[in-house]
Amino acid sequence: MARRDGIAALAMLLVAGAALYESAKLPFGVARNPGPGFVPWWIGLALGALSVVLGVQALRAGGAAAPAAGAARSRWGRVAGLLVALALYVTALAPLGYAISTFLLVLLMLRPLMRGAPASALGLAALAAGGSYLLFAVWLKVPLPPGPFGR
Amino acid sequence: MEILSLLAGGFAVALTPTNLMYCFIGSFIGTAIGVLPGLGPPATIALLLPVTYGIPATSAVILLAGIFYGAMYGGSTTSILLNIPGEAASVVTCLDGYQMARQGRAGAALAISAIGSFIAGTVSVIGLMLLAPPLASFALRFGAPENFALLVLGLMMVGYLGGGSMTKGLIMALFGLLLGMVGLDPIMGSPRFTYGVWKLSEGFEFVLVAMGLFGIGEVLVNVEKRVAPDVLKTKIGGLLASRGEWREAGMPLARGSLLGFLIGVLPGGGAIISSFVAYALEKKLSRHPERFGKGAVAGVAGPESANNAAATSSFIPLLTLGIPGNASIALIFAALLIHGIRPGPLLVAERPEVFWGLIASMYIGNVMLLVLNLPLITLWVKLLEVPYVVLAPFIVVFVLVGAYSVNNSVFDVGTTVVFGALGYALRKFDFEPAPLVLAMILGPQLEAALRRSLIGARGDLTVFFQRPIAATLMVLAILMLLSPLARRLLRARFQDVAG
Numbered sequence: 001m002a003r004r005d006g007i008a009a010l011a012m013l014l015v016a017g018a019a020l021y022e023s024a025k026l027p028f029g030v031a032r033n034p035g036p037g038f039v040p041w042w043i044g045l046a047l048g049a050l051s052v053v054l055g056v057q058a059l060r061a062g063g064a065a066a067p068a069a070g071a072a073r074s075r076w077g078r079v080a081g082l083l084v085a086l087a088l089y090v091t092a093l094a095p096l097g098y099a100i101s102t103f104l105l106v107l108l109m110l111r112p113l114m115r116g117a118p119a120s121a122l123g124l125a126a127l128a129a130g131g132s133y134l135l136f137a138v139w140l141k142v143p144l145p146p147g148p149f150g151r
Numbered sequence: 152m153e154i155l156s157l158l159a160g161g162f163a164v165a166l167t168p169t170n171l172m173y174c175f176i177g178s179f180i181g182t183a184i185g186v187l188p189g190l191g192p193p194a195t196i197a198l199l200l201p202v203t204y205g206i207p208a209t210s211a212v213i214l215l216a217g218i219f220y221g222a223m224y225g226g227s228t229t230s231i232l233l234n235i236p237g238e239a240a241s242v243v244t245c246l247d248g249y250q251m252a253r254q255g256r257a258g259a260a261l262a263i264s265a266i267g268s269f270i271a272g273t274v275s276v277i278g279l280m281l282l283a284p285p286l287a288s289f290a291l292r293f294g295a296p297e298n299f300a301l302l303v304l305g306l307m308m309v310g311y312l313g314g315g316s317m318t319k320g321l322i323m324a325l326f327g328l329l330l331g332m333v334g335l336d337p338i339m340g341s342p343r344f345t346y347g348v349w350k351l352s353e354g355f356e357f358v359l360v361a362m363g364l365f366g367i368g369e370v371l372v373n374v375e376k377r378v379a380p381d382v383l384k385t386k387i388g389g390l391l392a393s394r395g396e397w398r399e400a401g402m403p404l405a406r407g408s409l410l411g412f413l414i415g416v417l418p419g420g421g422a423i424i425s426s427f428v429a430y431a432l433e434k435k436l437s438r439h440p441e442r443f444g445k446g447a448v449a450g451v452a453g454p455e456s457a458n459n460a461a462a463t464s465s466f467i468p469l470l471t472l473g474i475p476g477n478a479s480i481a482l483i484f485a486a487l488l489i490h491g492i493r494p495g496p497l498l499v500a501e502r503p504e505v506f507w508g509l510i511a512s513m514y515i516g517n518v519m520l521l522v523l524n525l526p527l528i529t530l531w532v533k534l535l536e537v538p539y540v541v542l543a544p545f546i547v548v549f550v551l552v553g554a555y556s557v558n559n560s561v562f563d564v565g566t567t568v569v570f571g572a573l574g575y576a577l578r579k580f581d582f583e584p585a586p587l588v589l590a591m592i593l594g595p596q597l598e599a600a601l602r603r604s605l606i607g608a609r610g611d612l613t614v615f616f617q618r619p620i621a622a623t624l625m626v627l628a629i630l631m632l633l634s635p636l637a638r639r640l641l642r643a644r645f646q647d648v649a650g
Contacts (some may be wrong), residue, residue: 004580005580005581007580008319008581012322015326019329023343026343030610031612032605032609033605033606033610034341034605035339036336036343037343038602039601040344041330043332047329048343053318054316057316057318058355075374075376076375078375083572085573086367086551086650089551091562093564098529098555102548105544106544106548110361110540110541110544124541124544125544127546128568129548132552138409140202140556142552142556142559143559144552144555
């Protein structure tokens with residue numbers, strides 16, 4: 001817990017530093033006529049101060065967290081895998097179109113089901129892609145990316 | 152008398168077939184997501200926001216509000232039957248509700264919970280109806296300094312009451328304020344933090360942020376920790392509590408309703424805190440505190456009525472002051488903004504059909520939920536049998552297509568995924584995303600109020616302490632900020648004296 005808070009404090013300190021640096025580039029103004037950089041600068045400063053407080057609290061609490069167990073690491077792998085799949089989906093959405101890329105994404109997410117019941121996985125992927133297409137593209141008239149087979 | 156005629160007007164709006172349908176859909180979806188762990192009201196409201204773009208504002212708010220208070224009803228079902236809180240506000244119901252189910256009193260627990268929720272919800276709607284209009288009239292006196300002080304106090308309360316560490320709550324609020332500043336500066340219109348990306352000049356679309364943080368973020372967390380629920384094969388039996396059980400539930404229901412209503416009004420208060428406070432209060436007041444955790448009726452009646460009352464009363468700061476007290480209400484705030492309606496003191500006077508239509512729909516929704524909940528319990532339990540591995544892709548697809556439909560833009564889908572990753576990281580580091588979302592939505596208002604106050608007072612910072620309302624609010628905010636420090640000093644002093 002304390003170690004995680006320490007890491008979080010450092011990350012937030014970086015965000016605060018970036019906010020201070022970036023807002024310093026904007027016109028600061030004066031108290032009777034504050035400019036666009038005025039409020040973000042003060043918020044960056046307050047965020048930095050609170051990050052230091054969090055860091056101090058973490059240091060006082062002390063004690064490193066237990067190292068990640070194998071199971072936890074493999075579960076984290078699932079999260080990383082899904083994030084990569086989502087990033088690929090964003091990249092593929094325009095060139096492949098909504099229906100194909102969504103079908104592939106869902107199929108990828110249903111990998112555990114693919115091992116035992118591939119037909120169900122394929123059916124569910126088709127249902128998710130087709131059903132959402134019908135709801136959004138046909139019913140709600142959202143112009144979803146058509147892909148290589150579209151107009 | 153005037154209130155009754157306004158309420159009659161509200162019923163005329165809420166009882167149209169279209170609005171009745173939206174009220175039913177909202178209550179039904181709310182109950183379903185309340186039952187399902189891993190998909191909370193903020194995520195569901197975020198998911199459905201794009202669907203509401205094409206429907207009238209009143210219908211949209213009736214639908215989304217139904218989801219919010221419906222989830223409070225649904226959450227208790229799985230807490231009682233399966234020891235799985237479908238909703239964070241129902242965690243405490245597990246303690247005694249599940250024990251009642253194990254003792255073969257599941258039907259009584261469910262009946263007390265559903266009828267208690269109905270009574271509390273209705274009491275809270277009456278309170279909302281009576282309190283909101285005078286509060287809105289009072290808030291009309293607010294100028295920029297009062298608005299700034301109110302927003303500061305609101306954010307401070309969200310950090311203070313939002314659960315967990317106050318330092319982390321405030322860090323999230325400040326981070327949210329910074330994110331809310333991306334785009335054009337609200338006074339001069341010059342771009343900030345846009346880095347030449349024209350898409351960012353209008354700032355981060357709130358809907359995308361919410362869908363990412365609550366939709367994708369929750370899926371990522373659940374994908375990591377998913378374990379199969381241990382389903383108790385209990386017999387629900389008759390859905391009637393005995394006369395003795397009702398007698399036992401009476402006062403806890405009344406206290407829970409009142410307590411929940413009061414806590415729900417506070418920004419950051421809401422359903423979760425009220426259920427815990429109600430449980431603690433009932434245990435303290437009970438002549439048999441040893442029965443708590445072993446199937447005490449008061450342990451179900453108190454928290455369940457409190458969380459429903461709080462869910463309804465949390466609309467008060469939104470509808471009267473324009474301050475959303477929690478993430479779900481912030482999303483309803485966003486839905487109203489999308490429809491060109493600014494929640495706040497002018498809402499009651501300028502858009503009475505929205506305000507009174509919503510209030511009337513809450514009365515109707517509470518009746519619908521009571522009718523829906525008990526007969527459909529077997530359906531809700533069946534719903535839990537859908538494995539998460541099947542549910543998760545559907546949630547993700549709905550989020551992604553919803554994100555795309557906001558502006559028909561792939562960039563928006565990417566933004567949602569990035570905020571999803573951020574939501575996951577925040578939860579891993581024990582940060583609550585709710586203060587971030589609230590601060591993000593209130594950020595531009597807060598900045599505009601601060602700068603207008605300073606311009607008006609020629610840079611005199613004491614302007615926030617010269618006017619009585621602003622001064623009171625600022626003093627409360629400062630006291631709240633200093634309270635953890637004061638508590639620590641008092642504890643140290645006490646230990647010194649004792650030592």
